[in-house]
Amino acid sequence: MATVRRFEHGSRVPGWDEAADLTKDPAVVPDPASTPVPEDLRYEIEAYVARYPDVRSASIPALFAVQRWHGWCSPTAIEQAACVMRLTPAYLTSVATFYDMLETEPKGEHDVYVCTNISCSLRGGDQVYEAMLSAGGDDPSFNIRSFECLGACDIAPMASVNGIYVGPLDEDDCRTIVEDLKAGRTPLDAKQIRHRPQATSLTAEGPPAVDRVDVASGPSASGNDTFGNKDM
Amino acid sequence: MTSVAAGQAGAQPDQIQILFHEIDRPGLASLDVYRDLGGYAMLKRALTEMTPEAVLAELQASGVRGRGGAGFAMGKKASFLPKGDMDKYLVCNADESEPGTFKDRELMQKTPHTLIEGLAISAYAVGANRAYIYIRGEYALQADVLEDALIEAKAAGYVGERIFGSDFSLELWVHRGAGAYICGEETALLDSLEGKRGNPRLKPPFPAINGLYGGPTLINNVETLMNAPHILKMGGAEFAKIGTETSTGTKVVSVSGCVRRPGNYEVVLGTPSRHIIEGLAGGAPEGRSIKAWFPGGSSAPVLPGTDEMLDLPYDFDSLAKAGSMLGSGAIIVIDDSIPIVDVALKTAKFYRHESCGKCTPCREGTNWTVKMLERVETGEATPMDLDIMASVCEQMMGNCLCVLADAMAMPIGSMIKHFREEFEAHIEAARERNGLGIAMPDTVNRGAHAGPEDLLGEPAYAGAAEAH
Numbered sequence: 001m002a003t004v005r006r007f008e009h010g011s012r013v014p015g016w017d018e019a020a021d022l023t024k025d026p027a028v029v030p031d032p033a034s035t036p037v038p039e040d041l042r043y044e045i046e047a048y049v050a051r052y053p054d055v056r057s058a059s060i061p062a063l064f065a066v067q068r069w070h071g072w073c074s075p076t077a078i079e080q081a082a083c084v085m086r087l088t089p090a091y092l093t094s095v096a097t098f099y100d101m102l103e104t105e106p107k108g109e110h111d112v113y114v115c116t117n118i119s120c121s122l123r124g125g126d127q128v129y130e131a132m133l134s135a136g137g138d139d140p141s142f143n144i145r146s147f148e149c150l151g152a153c154d155i156a157p158m159a160s161v162n163g164i165y166v167g168p169l170d171e172d173d174c175r176t177i178v179e180d181l182k183a184g185r186t187p188l189d190a191k192q193i194r195h196r197p198q199a200t201s202l203t204a205e206g207p208p209a210v211d212r213v214d215v216a217s218g219p220s221a222s223g224n225d226t227f228g229n230k231d232m
Numbered sequence: 233m234t235s236v237a238a239g240q241a242g243a244q245p246d247q248i249q250i251l252f253h254e255i256d257r258p259g260l261a262s263l264d265v266y267r268d269l270g271g272y273a274m275l276k277r278a279l280t281e282m283t284p285e286a287v288l289a290e291l292q293a294s295g296v297r298g299r300g301g302a303g304f305a306m307g308k309k310a311s312f313l314p315k316g317d318m319d320k321y322l323v324c325n326a327d328e329s330e331p332g333t334f335k336d337r338e339l340m341q342k343t344p345h346t347l348i349e350g351l352a353i354s355a356y357a358v359g360a361n362r363a364y365i366y367i368r369g370e371y372a373l374q375a376d377v378l379e380d381a382l383i384e385a386k387a388a389g390y391v392g393e394r395i396f397g398s399d400f401s402l403e404l405w406v407h408r409g410a411g412a413y414i415c416g417e418e419t420a421l422l423d424s425l426e427g428k429r430g431n432p433r434l435k436p437p438f439p440a441i442n443g444l445y446g447g448p449t450l451i452n453n454v455e456t457l458m459n460a461p462h463i464l465k466m467g468g469a470e471f472a473k474i475g476t477e478t479s480t481g482t483k484v485v486s487v488s489g490c491v492r493r494p495g496n497y498e499v500v501l502g503t504p505s506r507h508i509i510e511g512l513a514g515g516a517p518e519g520r521s522i523k524a525w526f527p528g529g530s531s532a533p534v535l536p537g538t539d540e541m542l543d544l545p546y547d548f549d550s551l552a553k554a555g556s557m558l559g560s561g562a563i564i565v566i567d568d569s570i571p572i573v574d575v576a577l578k579t580a581k582f583y584r585h586e587s588c589g590k591c592t593p594c595r596e597g598t599n600w601t602v603k604m605l606e607r608v609e610t611g612e613a614t615p616m617d618l619d620i621m622a623s624v625c626e627q628m629m630g631n632c633l634c635v636l637a638d639a640m641a642m643p644i645g646s647m648i649k650h651f652r653e654e655f656e657a658h659i660e661a662a663r664e665r666n667g668l669g670i671a672m673p674d675t676v677n678r679g680a681h682a683g684p685e686d687l688l689g690e691p692a693y694a695g696a697a698e699a700h
């Protein structure tokens with residue numbers, strides 16, 4: 001599970017005895033004169049803003065843009081987005097903290113989301129997550145997270161590697177993915193989702209008849225006939 | 233059933249392919265190939281030969297029901313939008329985060345122009361001039377494909393000012409989400425699209441009256457909108473003849489979990505569930521049998537894998553009558569090697585993580601259900617916890633702003649209902665592993681103890697064990 005960050009006492013909010021810093025003034029809409037924003041970044045955000053009747057609608061696209069630029073939604077990144085959009089940093093922070101894909105703490109450059117939701121777990125997703133951690137967990141350039149259903153349970157167990165869906169995965173694949181990323185290659189090309197044909201075309205004999213049938217044993221053409229360890 | 237072929241002996245209901253027709257044709261995602269197959273002809277007919285009212289009438293006649301979860305008739309929902317000159321919006325729900333669901337992904341990736349055409353036709357029918365496709369942020373490939381298709385469609389004049397020389401203009405953008413299941417809920421989606429945290433809104437007012445930026449808004453799922461060009465082509469009345477009387481058309485069903493051939497299969501609504509699970513998807517792996525299945529994504533109550541349940545026609549009403557729902561049309565199969573407690577815990581953890589936290593029963597109920605299920609796993613629970621869990625589920629249902637709370641309560645409640653014996657055996661086995669001894673319900677004195685700690689502590693247990 002991608003876990004919600006909680007304080008030691010288990011809650012999502014700071015404890016009653018942790019006072020807010022009252023000596024600091026609340027941050028206002030950043031002043032363009034004292035908030036340098038890279039030219040390209042500003043153009044990109046302004047293009048997003050133009051798509052909507054209300055500037056705030058561009059919050060998510062703008063936060064993605066600064067995250068791509070700075071590596072994460074750092075205070076500087078949020079301030080730059082706020083400056084272009086004429087919003088307070090607090091507003092954008094409230095948005096950034098809501099969504100799983102916007103990260104408000106430094107992260108590795110390679111995003112590896114391993115799905116550990118139901119359908120993937122039924123086919124060994126939790127083991128794949130462990131294997132991914134042992135393959136690349138020590139490398140600070142990797143951001144390996146367990147994730148909720150990524151909408152590709154047909155290739156379960158699967159992962160999203162820098163946005164590219166790959167599966168079905170086994171432990172060897174995890175090592176290959178880590179090596180591919182380190183070498184700057186596109187990850188596990190053969191198992192990327194863009195190659196996957198319609199499911200009915202995956203069996204040579206076509207769909208079996210309507211009544212209960214004995215489907216020929218042995219791996220199907222889809223290659224995901226094997227089951228991982230089923231302990232969830 | 234007044235279906236065409238569904239359910240009748242010898243029929244091949246999956247041979248009718250509407251949305252998956254030619255789906256793997258090379259280049260279908262490009263405008264040229266799509267147009268060669270007759271693409272955008274229906275948009276042209278709608279804009280040049282039909283009034284918006286006539287298009288709306290065809291959509292209503294088709295009886296097509298929403299493919300996103302609730303199954304509300306699309307034409308009817310569209311007819312709720314007020315007439316007049318105000319700004320109206322159309323939003324396509326491409327958030328697809330319901331565990332087990334992956335149909336929109338394949339459809340958008342392979343035939344993005346069908347979605348754009350369906351959107352434009354529907355927008356014309358309700359008089360919306362601005363439309364957004366809200367796609368989950370994880371679907372990077374599909375969003376790129378859609379954006380490329382959109383550029384082509386804009387260049388060809390199918391989206392933009394005065395399409396086909398008519399008075400109708402449409403501005404359309406792809407909007408990427410950033411990872412939050414709750415943004416699939418229609419009002420949370422609107423808040424997210426307005427650039428806020430994705431919290432659901434109080435209903436009514438419904439989006440059809442007061443939606444995006446306060447304007448009348450039609451929200452439909454990807455698959456629902458993709459049916460629009462086909463409805464115009466066939467005619468609404470003809471479309472309504474496919475499937476059953478109240479569940480018309482075909483459905484792309486995502487089958488996953490313990491089956492041999494997971495994947496998307498397009499079937500006529502009303503096809504026996506067994507045909508989908510065992511015929512198309514190949515059934516449970518060698519030597520195993522189906523213990524339970526989610527008929528409509530992880531939010532649907534599970535059904536046991538009995539012959540009676542597997543023979544249910546796969547349509548909205550038959551599944552509702554059996555105590556579950558068609559939902560997003562995603563079947564997750566669980567075989568007999570999987571402990572049901574593990575599935576329950578996974579499910580509950582997902583909803584705890586995704587609860588937006590606005591309503592107390594949902595925020596607390598999901599959290600405590602997870603805690604109780606963890607106690608079942610670790611061997612600290614007693615069968616009384618099952619009763620508490622069932623009552624928590626009961627109290628969550630219908631008491632919150634949105635149905636995410638129900639979406640956890642229904643599957644968990646149904647698992648306890650259908651598999652109570654397995655839960656109890658699991659509890660006893662785990663207690664034994666922990667050296668705690670049995671915990672029969674009659675040793676639990678509910679009135680005498682304030683909390684579960686006491687009941688589980690050494691003295692209570694020691695006495696209980698001696699009494700047996």
Ligand SMILES: Cc1cc2nc3c(=O)[nH]c(=O)nc-3n(C[C@H](O)[C@H](O)[C@H](O)COP(=O)(O)O)c2cc1C
Binds near residue numbers: 298299303419
């Ligand atoms: C918690 C929750 C999550 C939902 N997620 C989705 C989703 O991912 N995709 C979707 O199309 N509908 C989803 N829905 C259903 C929508 O609220 C809405 O009913 C649907 O988009 C309407 O479109 P339709 O009538 O075409 O089905 C969700 C509902 C809830 C309560």
Ligand code: SF4
Binds near residue numbers: 586587590595635
């Ligand atoms: S039911 Fe849950 S997810 Fe829905 S609004 Fe309430 S707290 Fe949020």
Ligand code: FES
Binds near residue numbers: 118
């Ligand atoms: S459960 Fe892993 S992609 Fe759906």
